[in-house]
Amino acid sequence: MSIGVAIIGSGIFAREEHLPVARASPDFALKAIYSRSLQSAQNLASGVEGVDLYSEDAGAGRSYADLLAREDVQAVIIALPILAQPEYIKQALSAGKHVLSEKPIAKDLATAQELLQWYTANIDTSKTLWAVAENYRYLAKFIRTAEEVRRLGGVKNFRVSVRSLIKTDFKYYKTEWRRTPAHQGGFVLDGGIHLVAGLRLILGEQEALASVSAQSSLLQEYLAPVDTVDAVAQTKSGASGAITMSYGSAFNDFVFEFDCAQGAVTLNFDRVTVNGEDFEVPFEGRGVNHEVAGFAASIRDGAVQALLRPEQALADLEVMEGIFTSNGARVELRLQ
Known part of the structure; x- marks a missing residue:
């Protein structure tokens, strides 16, 4: 029924x-x-x-x-x-x-x-x-990347760079609560939390994030209070990584890179590359x-x-808040 x-x-x-x-x-x-x-x-x-x-x-x-x-x-x-x-x-x-x-x-x-x-x-x-x-946890490209990272094992280093420019005619910018946000981080919270969820899915529990240190900036005044964050992170296993998220950038990229014990895995938009071999992951919707x-x-x-557990969403938010409040200092993550 x-x-x-x-x-x-x-x-x-x-x-x-x-x-x-x-x-x-x-x-x-x-x-x-x-x-x-x-x-x-x-x-x-x-x-x-x-x-x-x-x-x-x-x-x-x-x-x-x-x-x-x-x-x-x-x-x-x-x-x-x-x-x-x-x-x-x-x-x-x-x-x-x-x-x-x-x-x-x-x-x-x-x-x-x-x-x-x-x-x-x-x-x-x-x-x-x-x-x-959190629909990013259901996207085929993130699931495939996570599978390949597990297969190659032992993440040693990673890099996330997702940058684009939200323009004033963008449909989501036209919603009042996003245009004049009363929540921390503006578009970086609303959009960036997807990226953190995807990163956490790929890293998995064995390589869970342990700390972040970040700086925030505003490249486009109309995207206040912040539209760009640059962070360094460390996992519980000791692997280090860099995370850049920007919605006010002149650049347009969507890259997740992982240096693993047995090789490298890259997600570049919808293409997954494993030790030099490319796999195109067909877009099958937004996962909803x-x-x-x-x-x-x-x-x-x-x-x-x-x-779908609220604890997963809580862990995503902890990373984002750590990035927003860091101001260059190391923030320990307790909920991962």
Whole structure:
């Protein structure tokens, strides 16, 4: 039997990914959409039949609380601005709904840890599940790179360089909460946390990050407070690496390099190179279908799958916050 699900939020990612994935899923039946305004809910639901709309300005019986009171809705997918998400997550979990919330887990480590502590203290975690979405953990190119790094073993050194330029006409820049961010790191948090998740997936538990030291800068004034970070990192095994992430750069690259005990592995955009041999990894989507399927499997199995656990998202955020707060000093990582 399909699991009744509602989408909470009506932004770009909800429109491009969550809505089509939820509608196509053999595991879920889309029952409702909530947005903070009825107009935005209607915009998301345009052309979609049989879905009820909720918002705070939709009138009696159509609030978020009313949606959460529905017995035919067992789960929600929450994709709201970073600062808004924690309260919506709490309300859904308190109503007994399984939650898949978008990354990052929260705006900062303190808020994320408080939220996770609240969840374990107030919710029966064996009956009401909370998962955090990170689609980069499901991308084929990162999975293939991780497999090759494991095969060659013993990471000795690594380099990550992902740089591009977000222009003022970019669709995500046009969203108000991203254009004038109230969260740390601006676009570097919103986009860079994907890259950290991918790096952590490739390194794995054996080569987990142990410390970071970084400097931040602003290359484009309209991307304040920060659009570029340059970091050095060390793993628990002692391997060192460099991490550059920029959304205000004149350069355009997407490179993950690993010097391993038995050779080298490079991910360059969609191409994986292992000891000089190239493998093109076909683009098969942004991974949201796989993470939503993982969410459904978690509900059916009664336990959140490893890649979706909030602790994974917490570890991603710890790295990002370490980078933002370092100011050149070494920051020890405790949650990896």
